[in-house]
Amino acid sequence: MDASSPTAISPKEMRRVVAATTIGTAIEWYDYFLYAAVAGLVFNQVMFSPLTGSLASIVSFASVGLSFLFRPLGAFLAGYYGDRYGRRIVLMVTLFSMGGATTLIGLLPTYETVGLWAPIMLIFLRIIQGVSAGGEWGSAVLLAVEHAPNHKRGLYGAGPQIGVPIGLLMSSGVLAIMDRIAPGDAFFQWGWRVPFLLSFVLVVVGYLVRIGVDESPVFEVIEDNKGHQRPNPIGVLFKQHLPLVFVAALVFAGNGAVGYMTAGGYIQSYATNPEGPISFERSDVLNAVTLSAVTWLIFTLFAGWVSDYIGRRRTYLIGFVVQAIGAGILFPLVDTASLGLLYVALIFLTVGLGLTYGAQSAMYAELYPASIRASGVSVSYAIGSILGGAFAPMIAASLVDATGTTVAVTIYLVAASLIGLTAILLLQERKGIPLSPDFETEQSKSPFVFGK
Template sequence: MTTTTSVSRRERRKVLAATTIGTAIEWYDYFLYAAVAGLVFNKVMFGPLEGGLASIIAFLTVGISFLFRPLGAFLAGHYGDRLGRRFVLMVTLFAMGGATTLIGLLPTYDTLGYFAPLLLILLRIIQGISAGGEWGSAVLLAVEHAPKEKRGMFGAGPQIGVPIGLLLSSAVLSIMNWVAPGDAFMEWGWRVPFLLSIALVAVGYFVRMGVDESPVFEEMAERKEVEAENPAKLLFKRFTPLVIVAALVFAGNGTVGYMTTGGYIQSYASNPDGPVGLARGDVLNAVTLSAFTWMLFTLFAGFISDKIGRRTTYLIGFVLQAIAAAALFPLVNTANLGLLHFALIALTVGLGLTYGQQSAMYAELFPASIRASGVSITYALGSVLGGAFAPMIAAALVEATGSTTAVSIYLVSACVIGFICAFLLKERKGIPLSTDHEDEQASNHFIFSKN
């Protein structure tokens, strides 16, 4: 029988590379849309709308995709528990890349009228379904291959794929802003990063074809446990409170993180008619740099969580994240480029420390037979509760109040909720993940649970 102890070091390295690179490619596609929504789509796809309403609707299309993440998570969890983690990863890669490439070819409102934004929303929904299925399968492939003392570090691989995706999308947009400045960027420059996705999909396919299936899934297949009761049904039948609390932990991270990954800061800080009015290229460069520091602290969180535990890392991270979230808009509103850089980099410290260990923590929460469903669905629900409409809510709060104070309160509140929910969960670092320990995996999740 295959176990994690029998997986070679070479195979583990291959899995880590494949999940990191593949996740980075998929999130490049996802974050690219979010950034362009606030910079371009609010103008070229939502022509009849005026002023702040166009931006709100553009950010609404960012959030709409999150509503379809649970569908992707249900499908990916179901087939990930029955057909394997690797199979799901290949399907989501092609779905995400295909939708992104088609967005790059989509006519604007001036050419196609109302069909342009409708088609844009349809493609964004496909991205949402794909994103809902991608993450859970990627992290399980990494964590279930890892030695138990290094799960946080291995799980941080696909986690850093997310800031790498932001780094790539921001960097390519910055380059295109230089290559095609001003009106040229609005006319055709924004399309090039979307069209590049087809080449990235080819890279992702190549690296993912070279890895083996998760050893835990292979154990399940050998024992015929993949034919058990519907995984999603069993998940909610037995673990609904756990799913909700764990989802809110991620929501505490996602609400704050989507100020940049959702494109809001890029739009707010570079709006020539707004209170800040910084150059679009300068703002994109600042976000690119912050994506790099986010990646570093995400990797550090995975590493340190193997030493001090997932829960402790979360609690420290949420405190730092709350401080940075409170200072974010006061610093951005100074219209000082140096302070914008400082605000975004400070934010990444907390974001990294509430993100890098998430793969390992989620994998250690659920029994092997329903783990793919548990991880995927919990993550998708957290995305809806947290990041889904955070940019739209921020835009609406500013439009309604005329200031960013309400946005700051909103972000700090999310950090507090995340801290409380992380506090309620017991530390489960190092718990066995194999099918031989389902009873242990299925119990003792909360600090008030009986031993």
């Protein structure tokens, strides 16, 4: 460990922390992405059945985006309690709330059975998922990064980051399996429910993995020395660091808008729509998304690792260029109706997504002072989620409905990538800055390239 680290962490404990944050985050995002995929494949027909055609898909995707509006609530709560009472306790609460909501979705009646109550209950449970997602990420990444040695923050911080593509991989994979077990109408009748009910088992696994993890060493120093603790971390964050929160949010928004073409279920819906310009088999598209999740995972881990050598900023700059190219060719390739080119488009896209995602844990943690770090990381991520991924599938569906082509969607996605690129250009490289609360004066210096 470097001199700035509060305590030395044994390799065994470090492996336990990485396992807990990675597995727990994967379970959380399995739940979250499962909803998004099923929204485009099933919910538009069984929960919003009075609506017809593209309107049903737009409303169904709106229910995906609605949960993002509640992420800041989860981020505010998690940031406050994470800065005041520790990162670990927040992770246990979010695990149970997300898993409970997901399991209950698998038990919901459809519109045909109970009418309007079906979408109302569905949206309520989706809101709980949103609050949980808003609280999960910040605490998970800080537990990983604040345990890590100075020269490996990017690598260990990539642990909870790869939990996201693992969640997409698991959700797409389970849906693909269920599509084979319950093909055709059986998938709409009961097949879609099984992946939601499996969440109960995953929550138990997540609990057993997380229960034995120690609290962040940075927070232990804060707790031992109450002079490091802020009574109102959220207030300090917005009073002293509001421009940073906004710019950091734009960095993630540039990734999120593009990532939610697959993670948000839009590609799955667009490419399987029998009334659209192309109509692949549902299993073929789910298999392509599953394979692209593997690419996303690999390059997310690579980006975290390489950022420890070339820096977070340079890693992001390369990533956003690659992502912009991937966003530019995505729909032109998908619209060829070639299954092979669908695979190429999704795989290339996820290379850029990984490169703009793997270093995020370390980069965010290094931006904020220790006493308000949980609040800063959580709130920046939640706002970035709203600006980027929240309504990206709905926006894409609306643009295609209004114009009849995917050209406007391509422009939208490339523009999002360029916004992320611009935001990262505004920030200095902060790799290796001490994270201990003993170095808060250094941490509080402006991270902007035009700062002092």
